[in-house]
Amino acid sequence: MGGDHAPQAEIDGALAAARDLGVRIALVGQPDKLEPELRRCGWHHQGDRGIEIVEAPEVVRMDEPAAIAVRRKKRSSLRVAIKLVAEGHADGFVTAGNTGAAMATAMMVLGTLPGVDRPALAALIPTRAGRPTLLLDVGANSDCKPTHLAQFAIMGDAYARAVLGIERPTVGLMSIGEEEVKGNELTKEAFALLRELEQINFVGNVEGRDVFTGAVDIIITDGFTGNVMLKLSEGLSEMMIALIRRELSASVITRTGAMLARPAFRRIKRQLDYAEIGGAPLLGVRGVVMIAHGSSSARAIRNAIRNARDFVLNAANEKIERNIATALLDRKEVSGAAVE
Amino acid sequence: MGGDHAPQAEIDGALAAARDLGVRIALVGQPDKLEPELRRCGWHHQGDRGIEIVEAPEVVRMDEPAAIAVRRKKRSSLRVAIKLVAEGHADGFVTAGNTGAAMATAMMVLGTLPGVDRPALAALIPTRAGRPTLLLDVGANSDCKPTHLAQFAIMGDAYARAVLGIERPTVGLMSIGEEEVKGNELTKEAFALLRELEQINFVGNVEGRDVFTGAVDIIITDGFTGNVMLKLSEGLSEMMIALIRRELSASVITRTGAMLARPAFRRIKRQLDYAEIGGAPLLGVRGVVMIAHGSSSARAIRNAIRNARDFVLNAANEKIERNIATALLDRKEVSGAAVE
Structure with a gap:
């Protein structure tokens, strides 16, 4: 409704x-x-x-x-x-x-899956490389701790393997410089945790301009930054499309040009179309929850249902649960050694 | 060099x-x-x-x-x-x-101007409305306190009045929902401070999709989020332009269309062109510092020099200093009353 x-x-x-x-x-x-x-x-x-x-x-x-x-x-x-x-x-x-x-x-x-402190909303972002990047969290948690970001990485990794069929997905941490020392308190501490997670293929920090190149399969961030990123991208795409539309309709010649170029614009639209992607899974809850955009068309709804079906058929939650458990085990060993 | x-x-x-x-x-x-x-x-x-x-x-x-x-x-x-x-x-x-x-x-x-804890880098963002929005901080401070955001608002306001010639600039706080209760710990506390600053025209929270509509004159955020926003916008514009270029060159018909539409594309490029804008001032230091994009063309450098000249001629730092002093005075009265 x-x-x-x-x-x-x-x-x-x-x-x-x-x-x-x-x-x-x-x-x-x-x-x-x-x-x-x-x-x-x-x-x-x-x-x-x-x-x-x-x-x-x-x-x-x-x-x-x-x-x-x-x-x-x-x-x-x-x-x-x-x-x-x-x-x-x-x-x-x-x-x-x-x-x-x-x-x-x-x-x-x-409720949440065992070992998960906070669920995360994971959105697929269209990229220049053709295959989308998974960005999480895009809004479930406005304030995050480093351990939350580590859990997002494990969940995103499990989802990308199980549902998106990426064999060894690369994971990047959203920051403001490539070097480990760049970022805020949160990302610097999260960097140290992610580097120790052997089960994921952590490639280090990524910057805003890497998001749309498809340089990594998964980008980890807190829900505030992720939500700003998602809405900013939406706003900028809309502005550019509005600008193109306005300028192309300015004269008979540009209008004619636009008419001839229509097939190209249709292909561009399809590549950037969120309806193709469908819905964003809420990872970490005990069940399959797929959040579609408020303005979803019938096709977007159909594709969100397909995403939910794929999530179920690939038993993604079992894999998330298993991987979280493994990471907890690893961490216990590490911190145990540190305490002794 | x-x-x-x-x-x-x-x-x-x-x-x-x-x-x-x-x-x-x-x-x-x-x-x-x-x-x-x-x-x-x-x-x-x-x-x-x-x-x-x-x-x-x-x-x-x-x-x-x-x-x-x-x-x-x-x-x-x-x-x-x-x-x-x-x-x-x-x-x-x-x-x-x-x-x-x-x-x-x-x-x-x-060093910093009296009363300024942290300088902020302020970038002008092109918008659909034609006149740009001032976004700060875009990278001087990765971790901010609410009082820093309040100082950014005062500095941005003084700069917009003195140099950009906006009479009563509207100030928005970057968040993830319009309501006061939306956001993270930082924005919620900053919201309360900004609302009390009588010298600025605070209009509440803005979201990512409001940035490019030109809905407000000034947007306040921490340097981590602002830097991510700036680089993300750059990356997305580049992806869209690359996509348009690739798709338009796909067939003779679309290539012809693109040729006819060239004047429109030239106008679009000019509207989105960071070279027109020049440089971003580092607000809050004792002196005039203008940071231009690394890939600046001669025109961008020229315009950054123009921005620096306007900053000097309009005595923007004196106004920032005065407004920060007024705000400190206000705050002292308020907190004094609270203590008694």
Whole structure:
């Protein structure tokens, strides 16, 4: 019920996913809003075309403070849907609704995987190299400790191997200079921890200008910086597209040029398109939670459902859990030796 | 001696500035490198065309750690030039060299203005609205306290009024949500301080996607986040331009389209061009220090010199000093009342 184009984009995306991806979907929300739309798409009864409706009377609005939504709306579509996952009735949860409320509800209802202190939201960023970079955390934790960043690295690594199929993903730490001594207190301490994690392929600091070159597979940062980065990129892309549009329409000649160049612009758009990527997984919770952009189209929803399916089929959470446990073991040995 | 295109871009930029802007320039560096280039441009003797050479035998390389450069190279062009400012032989200093070393040397040799704890590097960011936004700090301080952010706001405000000619500039705090409760520990505490500063026009939090809309005149952030933002924007612009170039050259038709659209692309490039903007002032030091991009062209150098001249002519440092003093006075009254 939550996204900017809800429930139409969600319904169309769910129908496409059920048809193409071999998944069954429970649409959670107000039946009087969902049923007429579904019937218009040719759906007749519960389970028809792989879709059923699960009732939830309340809706969390996009602009609602997360804390209030979580506390007051016990019967929101968000919460009812996440409870389906918690109780084993669903394998994963996808939303284009209020991100803050979705994360807070997921943490509360599902809890974290053993050994994980803080879940992290992991976004795929399109790069010049063609294959995207995984950036985390992009907003689950505004204030992080070095150990949180180390856990993000382990989770991102496990996800990239299990779901993205990258064999030995490279991990970079977001900073403001390549040398180890560059950065803030947080990154300097995190650098030391990451270097000791033998299970990941840590390549050192990366800078803002390395993000879009695809130089590394995974970039680790705190949720404040990551969220600023994500929204800044969105704003800059929008500005550049608006600028190009305005300038190209300035004269008959440039308009003609723009018309001829249209296939090129279409390819560019596709390469930068967040709808292709789908949703961002919330890594570290006991369950599969996929957060899609508020303005998700039906295609973005379909792809977010595909991401959730891949997450489940590849048992990514088991791998995260195992890798976190291994790291804890390593750390215990190291600190044990230090104490003696 | 320091920039990527040194000394040619510096010499050409200095000659253009001396010719157009009514300033005299001391080029600080190795005479055997500078003289031949200057002579090739028609320069004959010290003072000719408003240009003289001041000898400095050492050069700080772009990739040299700032701390080592500052400690070891006492006769670097960087240090000799900043000493000219400290001793009153020059009104301002412009460099396209090693930013970290330039900032560290400026702080050490010039010191800070009374009441300023930390200087801040302030960059102008092109926006969709046509007039740029001032973002600070973009890299002088990796770890900031809330009071530092409040001082950045006062300095940015004074600079925008004095040099950019904005009458009552709006000030936003970089965060990850508009509401006061959104952000990290630092921004939440800084928000409370900024709201109490009556001399500035604080409009609350801004998000990453507001940066390029030109919604506010000044954006305040810590030097880590600001530096990430600056380099990320640079990387994304470069990726988009590379993508556009590649896709437009893919077929004869799109190539023809691109040719016709060339005037539009030229206008876009000009609007996003950092060379137009020139240099970023280091606010809060006792003197005028203008940091230009390492890859500065002659035009960028010329414009950075213009920025330095405007800084001097508008007595921006006196205004910063006065406004910082007023704020300190306010604070004393407030905290005095609280103590009683």
